[in-house]
Amino acid sequence: MATRTFKEALKHRRSYYAINGNSPISDDDIKDILDFAITHVPSAFNSQSTRLVLLLKEHHHKFWNIVKEKLQKMLPEDRFIATKEKIEQSFDSGYGTILFFEDENVVKKLQENFPPYEAKFPVWSEQTSAMHQLAIWTMLEDSGLGASLQHYNPLIDEDIHRQWNIPENWQLIAQMPFGTPLKESEEKPKLPVSETVKTFK
Template sequence: MGLFNKKGYENFGLAMEKRRSIYDIQGTVPLTDAKIESILTDIIKHVPSAFNSQSTRMVLLLNDQHKKLWNLTAEELKKVMGPERDFTETENKINSFKAGYGTVLFFEDETVVKGLQKNFAAYADNFPIWSHHTNAMHQFAVWTAFATEGIGASLQHYNGVIDEAVYTNFDISHDWKLIAQMPFGAIGTEAGPKEFQPVNERFIIKK
């Protein structure tokens, strides 16, 4: 897919390195909508999940639906912040997401999780944790795939504030638990240098 010509892991390693949080996004992308849908289809099919639960759900918002999400987010945040708070900085941030091309919403289907808890009671406490693991893998896969195609994205977490507005305005089942939002678009400004903690403090090898 996309930008890289190296073989094997080198290609994947470059893709991981390319994936960054891009906040300055624009309302275009170098792909057709059909290609974006194809990428997301591959990801929802092939990303692994505990017990092959396939509990992750994704919703792709484009055009007015994308803008609608961020307008609703601004409205809900105003309610939370109250009229006495200066909304300017928050509004600018929300508008930067709305300026993008689209948004991917990530959910977990709680009916699947609860079904696994019932059928495999010994692991019941772990299924919600494993559910978030698989959702995170889907997020990473989408984010990295976008990066290989020159699309910038960031991961946002307004769930807890916008959930009801999302369920109502996009006709989403309440059984789908909202996990994250990923606005994306053409890269306006590349991400700056990234600081790394010492790898040898985070990765141990024993032979």
């Protein structure tokens, strides 16, 4: 695969809901993507509040089983059948899942140290997580993997923390299942930039 420019990589990123349990790159290469993002993606006040958990093999499947078990208790049977099918075909069918967390202790410490910005630090923390999500998502796709971003928190938080002994101060933000794409993902419509960008000079 020819190396893409940063702009090309961003343009090519898509949500993939048809993925299988294979990977064109090694587990070490996947881990390197996470390590690179956690090292180089910026954060407000250099907080470095993002935390990542990489689930592969049986851990990946265990995660989505937890999601299904939780939803089965909450949804009517007819709705759960469709949800179960989506999870099994679009998420659990993949090679792995990345869990994105934010360390609440870091956020609270910043709130204590900089009272004028107290209300903003949780917002900036979410923005920090979003930057990590985009960076990892783009690098995964540039490596031949397809991913999507899911949000089953806070329904699953307690079970996830208990299953993998996650520190209580790590707040779950999002989940990113990934695997080898089975088909191309359609490009979603975009608003014209004339409506979304203003320039003054």
